[in-house]
Amino acid sequence: MKKNILPILLFLVSFSFYAQSDKDEKREKIKAYKVSFLTTELELTSTEAEKFWPIYNTYDDKxxxxxxxKMKTYLRKLDDDNINSLSEKDAATLLAQIESTDKELYLLREKYMTNLKKVLSAKKILKLKKSEDDFNRKLLKQYRDKAAKKE
Known part of the structure; x- marks a missing residue:
């Protein structure tokens, strides 16, 4: 259960970042910070980095x-008032769309892992996963600290 909460929280945090008018600028700053963080943590060789970053960036963008x-569109329809006013047919259609997007995400992740295994060792892929989780926690903490200062 704990593993499922982090992606949801991260989604909500990133959604609130991107909802602001300067969303592209903030996204680019976060992306640059993430690249810097991962570069430091992974200690990639120049050969690894040359092959890794195009794979990673393609996956991350997609x-x-x-x-x-896609999910933002679905979430707008999922507040209590909208759910209660949906017909069963519309609810089934929305559910099918969400399931389809989840499947796309799964297949994308599977392809990403296959491509990563061609350029990084299993240990470095595990280190990448841990580093991404660490980055996400760090970002969430910064967001919380910033929000607490505003109160």
């Missing part, structure tokens, strides 16, 4: 698009 463009 999963961002799926999570934020």
């Amino acid at each position: 999963q961002f698009e799926l999570r934020h463009d």
Whole structure:
């Protein structure tokens, strides 16, 4: 259960970041910070880095698009008032769309892992996963600290 909460929280945090008018600028700052963080943590050789970053960036952009463009549309329809006013047919259609996007995300992740295994060792892939989780926690903490200062 704990593993499922972090992606949801991260989605909500990133959604609130991107909902602001300067969303592209903030996204680019976060992306640059993430690249710097991962570069330091992974200690990639120049050969690894040359092959890794195109794979990583392609995956990251596509999963961002799926999570934020498609899922944002679904989430708008999921507040209590909208759910209660949906017909069963519309609810089934929305559920099918969500399931389809989840499947796309799964297949994207599977392809990403296959491509990563061609350029990084299993240990470095595990280190990448841990580093991404660490980055997400750090980002969430910064967001919370910033929000607490505003109160």
